[in-house]
Amino acid sequence: MRTRRFFIGICTVLFLGVPxxxxxxxxxxxxxxxxxxxxxxxxxxxxxxxxxxDCHASTTPALVEQWKESEHYKKGVDCYSCHKANAGDxxxxxxxxxxxxxIVTPRYCGNCHARETDQYEHSRxxxxxxFIGSLDNVLGEVVExxxxxxxxxxxxxxxxxxxxxxxKFDSTTxxxxxxxxxxxxxSLGSCASCHGRHSFSVAQARxxxxxxxxxxxxxxxxxxIYNESMHGILYKxxxxxxxxxxxxxxxxxxxxxxPTCVTCxxxxxPDHPESTHDTGTxxxxxxxxxVSIHQQDWEKKRAAMQEVCLNCHxxxxxxxxxxxxxxxxxxxxxxxxxxxxxxxxxxxxxxxITATPFDAPIKWDYFEMxxxxxxxxxxxxxxxxxxxxxxxxxxxxxxxFYTKFIPEADRLSPGITRDLRNSPDNIxxxxxxxxxxxxxxxxxxxxxNQ
Ligand code: HEC
Ligand code: HEC
Ligand code: HEC
Ligand code: HEC
Ligand code: HEC
Ligand code: HEC
Ligand code: HEC
Ligand code: HEC
Numbered sequence: 001m002r003t004r005r006f007f008i009g010i011c012t013v014l015f016l017g018v019p020x021x022x023x024x025x026x027x028x029x030x031x032x033x034x035x036x037x038x039x040x041x042x043x044x045x046x047x048x049x050x051x052x053x054d055c056h057a058s059t060t061p062a063l064v065e066q067w068k069e070s071e072h073y074k075k076g077v078d079c080y081s082c083h084k085a086n087a088g089d090x091x092x093x094x095x096x097x098x099x100x101x102x103i104v105t106p107r108y109c110g111n112c113h114a115r116e117t118d119q120y121e122h123s124r125x126x127x128x129x130x131f132i133g134s135l136d137n138v139l140g141e142v143v144e145x146x147x148x149x150x151x152x153x154x155x156x157x158x159x160x161x162x163x164x165x166x167x168k169f170d171s172t173t174x175x176x177x178x179x180x181x182x183x184x185x186x187s188l189g190s191c192a193s194c195h196g197r198h199s200f201s202v203a204q205a206r207x208x209x210x211x212x213x214x215x216x217x218x219x220x221x222x223x224x225i226y227n228e229s230m231h232g233i234l235y236k237x238x239x240x241x242x243x244x245x246x247x248x249x250x251x252x253x254x255x256x257x258x259p260t261c262v263t264c265x266x267x268x269x270p271d272h273p274e275s276t277h278d279t280g281t282x283x284x285x286x287x288x289x290x291v292s293i294h295q296q297d298w299e300k301k302r303a304a305m306q307e308v309c310l311n312c313h314x315x316x317x318x319x320x321x322x323x324x325x326x327x328x329x330x331x332x333x334x335x336x337x338x339x340x341x342x343x344x345x346x347x348x349x350x351x352x353i354t355a356t357p358f359d360a361p362i363k364w365d366y367f368e369m370x371x372x373x374x375x376x377x378x379x380x381x382x383x384x385x386x387x388x389x390x391x392x393x394x395x396x397x398x399x400x401f402y403t404k405f406i407p408e409a410d411r412l413s414p415g416i417t418r419d420l421r422n423s424p425d426n427i428x429x430x431x432x433x434x435x436x437x438x439x440x441x442x443x444x445x446x447x448x449n450q
Contacts, residue, residue, distance in 0.1 A: 049078025
């Protein structure tokens with residue numbers, strides 16, 4: 001419906017607007033825009049759009065050049081097509097005779113891209129700014145200090161944009177292109193969080209570094225894991241064969257050399273050629289909380305991810321991979337996540353610790369165990385980064401669990417970890433057998449002392 005209206009619009013411009021456009025183009029040739037003038041495609045720019053260009057070619061020349069690199073330029077989607085104020089948007093301004101929006105929200109893009117916008121609005125990405133109440137928020141807002149939340153958290157998660165009128169915004173809330181930004185028109189998110197303006201190129205959006213802008217660091221090291229994985233290595237070695245600018249991008253048809261974040265989480269397959277803007281549709285676990293749980297409809301979501309893998313791998317490998325992955329998540333849950341959570345609960349119930357987060361060392365240790373190290377372990381295993389599973393993951397979890405968490409819990413409430421220490425998982429604390437110790441001594445002797 002919307003698309004049809006859009007095409008009628010484009011056709012009108014094509015038939016009525018071209019002579020005027022040629023005249024405008026002639027008027028402007030010889031300016032700073034020759035590079036683009038060589039393009040054989042003439043954009044059917046509207047009269048309002050041309051007015052924007054007349055000024056902005058000199059006020060923001062590089063911005064205009066970026067737009068001229070875009071598919072939008074080729075299809076006559078001009079400044080006015082995007083910035084023309086939507087009815088009901090409170091954040092608009094009269095700008096040299098036109099009512100425009102400074103912030104082009106998903107609702108604006110949705111005027112032409114209804115499918116992508118609808119999927120995005122149903123995704124967790126769109127709701128990423130709703131983190132008030134989380135421990136992370138207490139950490140940023142209260143412990144670290146409120147300005148931290150604006151410049152750290154909200155640049156990734158999104159601000160609540162406050163419009164002051166007259167084209168001006170509260171500087172603590174904008175500029176911002178967090179993935180779940182709350183916009184003055186009530187829409188959620190920012191398409192520009194992945195689609196750099198004003199080229200809006202799919203090639204750029206498909207590059208793993210686009211996701212790595214936010215999916216990085218100690219608490220969600222996805223880009224680091226990917227770069228270390230065979231998948232990431234093959235991507236780097238074969239980037240020129242990845243066909244990143246292709247109109248369709250179906251694994252096994254348009255490219256084959258390596259999978260990227262987009263391949264696995266969003267990309268089209270021969271059986272389901274349409275990509276999705278809901279990144280949650282292929283996840284069977286949630287690897288973020290202190291104890292991992294399955295997603296709703298997890299079997300269906302896992303099957304959707306496996307459909308991607310099976311374009312490059314055989315089912316034996318994929319099934320065994322998922323077995324290894326499940327084993328890792330279950331190990332983390334049962335050996336560390338669940339027991340540590342139970343002890344924290346007991347400490348709170350017996351008032352050995354307060355209800356206030358982060359006011360005692362054990363709370364920081366516990367937080368790092370699940371929020372940084374425990375996530376790295378689980379995410380490393382999900383995406384083939386063994387260094388993250390082991391040295392940034394289980395090694396750190398185990399070190400903190402045995403050398404900080406258990407001793408500190410015992411200090412706060414003597415005897416509280418007795419049952420835990422006697423459980424089969426932790427019985428090794430009582431000492432290895434003579435044979436085990438001898439085996440270890442022999443190993444080093446044989447390996448290095450010959
Ligand atoms: C008469 C010249 C002129 C015209 C016509 C014009 N602009 Fe501007 N525009 C400017 C100038 C000058 C600025 C301010 C640049 C600055 O502050 O550095 C600006 C700023 C903007 C901003 C940022 C506003 C803000 O508050 O941050 C947007 C968005 C914008 N223009 C879009 C458009 C669009 C879309 C059109 C066409 C509908 C258009 N402009 C037409 C000259 C113009
Ligand atoms: C495909 C839609 C689209 C088109 C076409 C478009 N814009 Fe934008 N523009 C955006 C988006 C999205 C933003 C980011 C606003 C935000 O979310 O903060 C933006 C922001 C801006 C800004 C203010 C932000 C800044 O970086 O200073 C200016 C100025 C602007 N656009 C001018 C233009 C001009 C001039 C043109 C035509 C050459 C144009 N836009 C074409 C979508 C578009
Ligand atoms: C007036 C209609 C219109 C608006 C508004 C619009 N687009 Fe587009 N967009 C198009 C058309 C037409 C194409 C070309 C589609 C094609 O070739 O099939 C396109 C293509 C794209 C592409 C693919 C580019 C490529 O390299 O192939 C992206 C990404 C995109 N738009 C994002 C956006 C975003 C983000 C916004 C809002 C900031 C937006 N669009 C607003 C009409 C629009
Ligand atoms: C570099 C970008 C970035 C910064 C900065 C950042 N986050 Fe995040 N945050 C993310 C990403 C990406 C995820 C999702 C990780 C995943 O799914 O593995 C996330 C996840 C979360 C979650 C978990 C949501 C859930 O449903 O379990 C919360 C809560 C959160 N962040 C709050 C915060 C707060 C509060 C701050 C500031 C103190 C902050 N984040 C700083 C990118 C960031
Ligand atoms: C999380 C990053 C991300 C965000 C946010 C995002 N996109 Fe995309 N978008 C992509 C990627 C990646 C592709 C390429 C998908 C493919 O072809 O496999 C894409 C492709 C597109 C395309 C080309 C056609 C298609 O569907 O493949 C359009 C149009 C588009 N996006 C519009 C939007 C709009 C509108 C929004 C905001 C409502 C948006 N995108 C937000 C990452 C994003
Ligand atoms: C080879 C496919 C593949 C690639 C490439 C890939 N992932 Fe993943 N990703 C997975 C799988 C499999 C899971 C676990 C799915 C499950 O829970 O069943 C996962 C899980 C995730 C999660 C969820 C973590 C959580 O909190 O539950 C995020 C976020 C994520 N990946 C982001 C990324 C980003 C960003 C990139 C690129 C830097 C990337 N992925 C590359 C396959 C991939
Ligand atoms: C601007 C920051 C940002 C960018 C860019 C970004 N993400 Fe995210 N992503 C987040 C945040 C924040 C969350 C956590 C949302 C929540 O649950 O609160 C998240 C969650 C996710 C999740 C898990 C949650 C779910 O159910 O969807 C996946 C998978 C994911 N992102 C994949 C990607 C991929 C793939 C890209 C690149 C195409 C990407 N993201 C780009 C910030 C970002
Ligand atoms: C576009 C093709 C492609 C996709 C899609 C893909 N992979 Fe791979 N994968 C490869 C290639 C190529 C290798 C490298 C094999 C080698 O080491 O020579 C690889 C390596 C692996 C390895 C290491 C194998 C080994 O022998 O050590 C695992 C495990 C793996 N992939 C799992 C997956 C899973 C799980 C998925 C889906 C979530 C997936 N892959 C999606 C191409 C792909």
